[in-house]
Amino acid sequence: MLNRRIFNALMASALALGLTGPATAQEMTKVVFVQPSPSAINSFNVFVAIGEGFFAEEGLEVSVEAINGSGAVLQALSSGQAMFGRPGPGPVLAARGRDVDVVFIYNFAAKSNFGVVVPADSPIQTPADLKGKVIGTGTADGAEVGFARNVMSGAGLTDGTDYTFLTVGDGGPATAAFSSGEIDAYSASTADAAILNQRGVAVREITPPEYMRFFGNGFVTMGDTIRNNPELVEKFVRAIHKGHVFALDPANREKVLAHMAAGNPQESEDAAFAAALFDAVKDKTIPVDMTNGLGYQPPEVWEEWQATQIAGGELAGPLPDLTAAYTNEFTLKVNGSAN
Template sequence: MLKRRIFTTALAGAMALSVFGLGTLAMAQEMTKVTFVQPSPSAINSFNVFVAIGEGYFAEEGLDVSVEAINGSGAVLQALASGQAQFGRPGPGPVLAARGRGEDFVFIYNFSAKSNFGVVVPADSPVQSPEDLRGKVVGTGTADGAEVGFARNVMSGSGMTDGADYTFLTVGDGGPATAAFSSGEIDAYSASVADAAILNQRGVSVREITPPEFSRFFGNGFVTSGALIRDNPELVEKFVRAIHKGHVFALDEANRAAVLAHLAAGNPQESEDAAFAAALFDAVKEKTIPVDLSNGYGYQPPEVWEEWQATLIAGGDLTGPLPDLTAAYTNEFALKVNGSTN
């Protein structure tokens, strides 16, 4: 049974129905219940989902969405595989590794268009590059999350192999990661934008040593099962249309106050320090803006999927190329909601 924190669109849906004059019992009964799982409790990291809830975009599509927070990309994929959720936000590395084991997961929307991970070290550390971590310990938030695959890629780029040239240590995030640095258990940490911000806020000043070429490796995005795409593509399109609307709304500076209010409603604890939450939102938001916007938001560059596969093979997460890499992702829904005919 998943340990979970649940948010629902019930209030937002009721508000949207009232605004649009559709608040009838019959309409409410037609809502399709959908569960979305995210790899941490952060509303900011899934900001387009919470904006779509708050602005009523899911309700407009006839969707009643529950959000469950679980621990890491591996757990997200397990929830999808077991049928406990229809959509999730894992990293591309864990998705490819799962497909290598014969599991049918498909990326449908590229949310973190630029890498939202980086290998960080304390500001006063003598470590200047991944090579300097030879023989040292790299901390991670989870044992099988997207941050692990990202760090492994970075380290393999310097010719190092996990277990032989360096070791991973799962220490958790937030407070536990701060403690691990303070105690000297870890020399570096594979951190998301949020992790780095929290470390700095808690008195562990960190700097990034990730080589710039790794920024092209997009991070966590929206995923569903191949079976759902085949059996109910309309549902997938509705979900993608709503999160795309939430994404676009959130990127408009004119909507900033409303966005921050939706995020605070989604996770009040995360927004207790309003200034920190706003700064974190800005950092996360920037990572979701593609360098090339010609195909709109959510588009997945096929060439980067090729690079992801190559680095996973080099790191040992895949034994060889997948039979059909293109089956791991689809741009159909993102292009459609962006109004493209490509």
Template sequence: MITRRLITAGLIAALPLAGIVANQAVAQDMRDITFVQPSPSAINSFPVFVAIGEGYFAEEGLNVTVEAINGSGAVLQALSAGQAHFGRPGPGPVIAARSRDVDAVFIYNVAARSNFGIVVREDSEIQSPAELKGKVIGTGTADGAEVGFARNVMAGQGMIAGEDFEFLTVGDGGPATVAFNSGEMDAYSSSTADAAILNQRGMAVRDITPPEFARFFGNGIATMGDTIRNEPELVEKFIRAFAKGHAFALDDANREAVLAHLKDGNPQEGEDAEFQSALFDAVRSKTIPVDMSKGLGYLPAEVWEEWQASLVAGGEIAAPLDDLSAAFTNEFSAKANEALN
């Protein structure tokens, strides 16, 4: 069973066999780069592992090591503490961090379509979020992107956490199954991968998220503002290699190679080849932009506004940011797309 590493940003630990590098024979002039992700899943960060396996980072002179920590909050702590160069947090946590003067910046939209949903047991009588008044919604982490997403959905129903419903941090995988079976939670705010794992392990769930929330993109690539200002070429190199990995994985002709790279990144996920393949399909589908005219990784400003409004309505931040546009940039994804074309 795949479990999240419950560690602080100051104690980052590498994934088993996933702290792999962009080139096994690393040249002395290669730049060591640390990438942090909010769970151990290689599939959820598939462009990184494909870019490593295909040598795209090595071509840019980057020796990338992947580390797994627990949730978007920990990812942002690692970035702000200088313990990592790039990470994969959610947009809600990035906005919340910026409200606390943490200069984190989103630079690539990975989950271009919402990769979260509120699910209930298949046999539950609950049919919509409106029926969760007075209920408990479980989450994998206390401050991850899934929490912000659930706040969003519930705010759309006129409900606020702590007043109309409760959040309960239960973890993912096995612990989430236990929480459903024990009745500790009535619903679960899950990623596409989390829901697939629950179903695969015999805990049948169904998504009750209203369709209009599909526009709320999920986790993406972030770095610190200082990195962008002081080392723009590093950011450009990382995102160019990442986008190449993303594009390579979207081509079904490369499927066998992609799944092999993901198994290298997390051997446990590759133990069941059929499940690995199905989970990859589910996660990959969320990374395909609704409008491909702007290329891969594009961040729509209007959805950032909606994310911020939902955080204010849910009480997660006290007021809108002075400059929301500083929270994201499309500069590097645009350059990466030019390189792809």
């Protein structure tokens, strides 16, 4: 649970750094945000920012569109179909390796929201035990694929030679793939693991602890948006930061659950499961080190992400300028830490 003193400090900062009255209808700027799955819980700060009017206070009218995986999110941004998205850092680095000028602006899943899981009764204990096995994934090119490939590379195993990936989808299809024996392991998000357990496939984590420091999906935009309209980016980040802070306060729990249910009613049909999943996802968004506040991206972890992407073959070599892949400018501003 978030320390109350930390919460009060965060909320005071958020309120001091730009709360203004809602813009008039004539002033509203329409913004499209794309997420890699339909889940409102995985983007809870966006739906809180919509429901609590934090975007409206910034003069933004945000619409949310769900598409399939980080690759599709990045394609939507690079084609101009959306202005903000929530992909994983691995796909972002791979895209920049192809000269796609996408920039990470807010670290939402501050602790890894992926893990390699196996059935609870499986004899597999470590990633090395997956040699010759099949690892299921939700999408063909999503963040979960890069994460699992990095874990397997750390165990000395190479994709396509020592093991194979099989795209099986999430939820019911993943459950069926385990039950039929099509897959031996699954690269699961926090939500995926919760769903598998709920549907009777008890799973356990075999991810080495050192990989849990790798942050997961976060908020991005294109480089030209930052250069041409930094005020818009700051407004968006300030609103999602306010939504993040609001959601971490236990006193706001029922409101937060209601906002997420409004964003995806089907996901919250089982209220108890939705609440449990929110708790799991929420905990992943709280940094171990709160020195720089919510949303901050540790440069050293970006270096580690790049190294693992190179080792896994997603990057041919170091990017010309890794620091161009991310910026802490806006998060430091909304946290009151900018110089």
